[in-house]
Amino acid sequence: MLRQQWRDTPDRYGSISRWLHWGIGVLLLWQLGGMATRALVGPEAWVQLWISTHRPLGTLLMGLIALRASWALFNLPRRPPHRGLLARLAACSHLLLYLLMLAMPALGLYMTWLSGQPFAPLGIPLFKGGSSHVDQMLLARQWHAWLGWTLLALIIGHAGMALLWHALVRRDGTLGRMAGRGR
Template identity: 40%
Template sequence: MTTSRWLDNPQRYGRISRGLHWLMAALFAWQFAGALLYVSIGDTALTRFVGASHFTMGFTLFILVLLRGAWGLANLRRRPPHPGRLGRAATTGHAAIYALMVVVPSLALLRQYGSGKPFAPYGIPLMPERDSKIAWLMLPADLLHYWLGFTLLVIVLGHAGMVVLHRTLWKEDVLTRMT
């Protein structure tokens, strides 16, 4: 098997980019499902079941977005082009998605550290327990994590909606680049 299938090219994204995209899409769907369930039905056995993985999934997504960003930068010159005004809009939309995918979990990690509670995703101790809280570290996430998370959801839904518009309105099958 040649390496060209793994790398991006001007016609479509390579296997690594596509794998990261769809893995992250599935994990974000789980995260958003949990958040939407909690907002709509409150604290129940179902929301606790789905929400039990929220911290670990968020951390996983944070690591994946960093890897995906590095991979994207390494493949930048090979990726499918986004020409014209719509291309600039797509680039801006993608930049907003990436920025939020970094900022939202960063805020959560900052809050977690400030809380003094231990954090050990997958049993890996990242933050030890402390006796006291650091309120000013928790404040940014308390104010923004929720709202920026739902802003990310809206932009991601817009991203998916643009795929449909490309297909139906402009007769461009951009989805095949990522499938």
């Protein structure tokens, strides 16, 4: 019975899926919130402190998102069923969310490499510094920013659909299943 609590079932998402969903959600909002605040407020000291967490948390997010995608694929046959056109649209939007969530930190790593800076998260060297490729780095930075805003819009849409469509219109318990309650 304990195993079922960790894995997804047709009635509810398991503990691992829920922890990864909400944990990644909080970290993504922290990341996107920091960048949005910097764009709106400017280089204030408290904003710079917030931004200083961007790179290490981006690395953590990349690992958690890869784990979450793997866990979702492993649990796919046990997940709550989705039927109909709206369900296919939801599946496509979730796939786009996963792709963007993986692309963002990958682009961040690529930008760091292109800038010639070394990168050693948690003291583990991933790559040494070298020559910089400024033009490519600026292009990667531009893509990183635009994809970040796109990801924020998708997250808002994701939350909006969960709150408005599933909770208020359909009242189908989707939000409750992701919160740990069964149908």
